[in-house]
Amino acid sequence: MKWSRRLAAITLAIGVTGGLTSGFSPAEDKGVNPKIQEMMGQVSEVRIKAILEKMESFGTRNTMSNADDPVHGVGAARTWILNEMTGYSPKLQVRFEKFRVKKQGQRIFKDVDLYNVVAILPGKKMPETVVVVSAHYDSLNLGTRPAAAPAGPGTETAGGAVGAGAPGNTTANMTLADFEKNAELPAPGVCDDASGTAAVMELARVMSQYEFDKTVAFIVFAGEEQGLIGSSLQAVKAKKENQAIEAVLNNDIIGTDVAGNGRMGNGSVSVYSDETMDSVSQQLSRYVREIGERYLPSMKINTVFMGDRLGRGGDHTPFQWEGFAAVRVSTPNEIYANQHRATDTLANMSVPYTAKVAKVNLVAAASLALGPKPPIVLPEPRAGGGGGRRPMPMIARGGGYDAVLRWRAAGVEDDIKGYAIVMRATTSPYWEQEIYVGKVTTYTLKDVSIDDAKFGVKAIGNNGVESLVTSYAYPPRQKVEIETVQ
Numbered sequence: 001m002k003w004s005r006r007l008a009a010i011t012l013a014i015g016v017t018g019g020l021t022s023g024f025s026p027a028e029d030k031g032v033n034p035k036i037q038e039m040m041g042q043v044s045e046v047r048i049k050a051i052l053e054k055m056e057s058f059g060t061r062n063t064m065s066n067a068d069d070p071v072h073g074v075g076a077a078r079t080w081i082l083n084e085m086t087g088y089s090p091k092l093q094v095r096f097e098k099f100r101v102k103k104q105g106q107r108i109f110k111d112v113d114l115y116n117v118v119a120i121l122p123g124k125k126m127p128e129t130v131v132v133v134s135a136h137y138d139s140l141n142l143g144t145r146p147a148a149a150p151a152g153p154g155t156e157t158a159g160g161a162v163g164a165g166a167p168g169n170t171t172a173n174m175t176l177a178d179f180e181k182n183a184e185l186p187a188p189g190v191c192d193d194a195s196g197t198a199a200v201m202e203l204a205r206v207m208s209q210y211e212f213d214k215t216v217a218f219i220v221f222a223g224e225e226q227g228l229i230g231s232s233l234q235a236v237k238a239k240k241e242n243q244a245i246e247a248v249l250n251n252d253i254i255g256t257d258v259a260g261n262g263r264m265g266n267g268s269v270s271v272y273s274d275e276t277m278d279s280v281s282q283q284l285s286r287y288v289r290e291i292g293e294r295y296l297p298s299m300k301i302n303t304v305f306m307g308d309r310l311g312r313g314g315d316h317t318p319f320q321w322e323g324f325a326a327v328r329v330s331t332p333n334e335i336y337a338n339q340h341r342a343t344d345t346l347a348n349m350s351v352p353y354t355a356k357v358a359k360v361n362l363v364a365a366a367s368l369a370l371g372p373k374p375p376i377v378l379p380e381p382r383a384g385g386g387g388g389r390r391p392m393p394m395i396a397r398g399g400g401y402d403a404v405l406r407w408r409a410a411g412v413e414d415d416i417k418g419y420a421i422v423m424r425a426t427t428s429p430y431w432e433q434e435i436y437v438g439k440v441t442t443y444t445l446k447d448v449s450i451d452d453a454k455f456g457v458k459a460i461g462n463n464g465v466e467s468l469v470t471s472y473a474y475p476p477r478q479k480v481e482i483e484t485v486q
């Protein structure tokens, strides 16, 4: 204890006088940032509960429901969300993103105007870089249908939508007329996904009282239940406009901590990414775990290296399709019997659990938005482009038997205190070793083979907040056609 306090004092002294070469700085101590901790403390269960009550009061938020009633249905809901977020802070730029969707499939049984609600908190130093926190505010009641026949994964999507419900929540035999009729049924959708919406709104309120280096976008989508419509259109638009979205934290079903079979646990949350080893989405899920468990040591973050729950969908996926790092935050303890039914109510969920998951989101989003951009490990593109092959990351066998890593700064270099190299066995889910190497852009790991381990590098800001890890991921070898003599 005494020693570490002395070390901290020395570190502080060095920081103040700037007297040492950065390469000799003491290793990073995985500290918590007091500002982020302060923000986390402001996430309010009372406010989250009030949002959930209000969301429930609209009766339904089905995207296909009557949008003209001032207090009932999807129109009333989105207007309330917009006005509420507008009131949080003059710094928040809140707007509807409207898309005119054509009649298609069964679930979109008529042309419909779809509105995502977007609240932008502009960044101070890197406003072009965006961290997204999202959820869907629409809800669904699938009506009376065969009870919980154990439908296999995929069966439920037979209705033409990937956003479809839980196991047994089959839409296989439903007709267009059924969906039309169901659009006005009570669909409180408190867990799915007013819980995610409440987390996004509460983060918008708390975080808009502060300033961040990067831009934070708080988005609640519509049309999730019709097949990820709102998020797909938003993601395509972002890609088309070349938006630099660094991360998407999508929250869907974060409201229950006791599953339908009694399995319980309010101390864990699942983060789904994808199955591609060292993808940007997997890196993001590792980041959420590391930062989440640092600020909330009582919380276990399950990184699940799958796209989603089997055969089921969420709004993070369209962002992955466009090449962005995106994850789904979700409870491991769902109640299938209530999903897409009139029983998905406030009485059947847990506000304290939702607040905990909101806090996980807050510390991850705030760290991303206050931290540096992740380093780049690909060489500068050659002038005039050229070559169809994907560039190889800057990792090499120095002298044959050393690992030589190089990288480039991606953001404001003055704000970077230094870099840390991370390593792990290829079979390990998490980075096992971390070496702080100071403010350099190359580092040699003596006698370390690059052939049987994974490597990555991250930047650490002067404020102690770290970036996402950039992994030295090799593109797979391309198949070559071999010509033979006939």
Ligand SMILES: [Zn+2]
Residues within 6 Å of the ligand: 136, 192, 193, 224, 252, 253
């Ligand atoms: Zn949902």
